[in-house]
Amino acid sequence: MNAVHEPWAVAADTQVLRFITAGSVDDGKSTLIGRLLFDSKGVFADQLEAISRSKYKRVQADEPDLALLTDGLEAEREQGITIDVAYRYFATPRRKFIVADAPGHEQYTRNMVTGASTAQAAIILIDASRARDGKLLAQTRRHSALAALLGIRHIVVAVNKMDLIDWEQGAFERIRASYADLAAKLGIDEFHIVPISALKGDNVVQPSASTPWYEGPPLLTLLEELPIADQALHGPARFFVQWVIRHGGDSKDDFRGYAGQVASGTLRAGDEIKVLPSGIAARVARLISFDRDVEEARAGDSITLVLDRDVDVSRGDLIAPADDDLRIASAFEAEVCWLDQQALNPARQYWLKQGTRLTKARIRGVHSRRDIHELQHADSAESLEMNDIGRISLSTRDALALDSYASVGATGAFILIDTATHQTAAAGMIL
Structure with missing residues (x-):
């Protein structure tokens, strides 16, 4: 398949930012993701051709309906709403992105929780044409509360459809003030806010001539510059046992190992650990990756852990540092x-x-x-x-x-x- 444009070169060690788009119904979440995919050259020619032929297309003339790039279910396209969380990937030379498109309907709020549980940032969309007086919709408030509750560090407010109100700066400032009040009540210390038009592409990837009064970066530049600090990597070691393995049977080099994924922190061979909730102490004798021993395993690594003595360990037990006061x-x-x-x-x-x-x-x-x-x-x-x-x-x-x-x-x-x-x-x- 051929891409619409030549794809941007991406370094292999580029950081990955996981973010979610949230907000109320018809705020333009799917269209925004479609715009990011299209303008970052992440859309293949056959995908673009398919959505241009769709009977559910809702834009004029030959313009592509970018929302259809994420709304893939028949019911979503038929009703013009997002029902399930859709995950998409795109990249720029500076960063890779995994984005989740969350439904806006109240009855699908639980889907937003699913998508937000692994997100490092949240884009809260606000329809400027419906909030020009500064009054925020209930679902915008609910999604913001959930983002704060789930500990998402970076909140970006995208005031969408500014083209429908002729890029009125006063309306944007009223929305900014209303969201600042909401953020204070929710305990959100800092947020970024950007005036955009997802449909037209203004201030999404490129700056817009329609907002000379806006001094911040476009949305994509902002996402590229958000600092990423992986809390799981720097936290205390946590390892849930998923499977108890008996390797080698009756051979002389047989062993009992405990397979799972390091959920937080780092485990090293020689570490003093304890098995919880029993509290039994032991030492890490070996860490076995797919086909070899390793000296350490970090958050996200799937390993088999071998202890220096036989202890009672079962699926669901937690292995943590011996001096950790859980x-x-x-x-x-x-x-x-x-x-x-x-x-x-x-x-x-x-x-x-x-x-x-x-x-x-x-x-x-x-x-x-x-x-x-x-x-x-x-x-x-x-x-x-x-x-x-x-x-x-x-x-x-x-x-x-x-x-x-x-x-x-x-x-x-x-x-x-x-x-x-x-x-x-x-x-x-x-x-």
């Missing part, structure tokens, strides 16, 4: 986004999945529910409905090794699964 508990509080159509029911039993550990859990109480309009926690909440964000207390059958989500995302996050329907009921962050 909290071991079977009762704790957490902030959750309720994802199931069935409301939270304290009488029901749920599976709790943290890393590779799966255990039964009960919800002992709902302490508060976040009012998405006032952005305050309303006390005396009795339950949580789909897309509600609230604070709950839980108890689990087995003790868990707990980090706060803010410090170590791998051990501070979990999901709840309904034991009867097997639906994912909630995404949780340990406080």
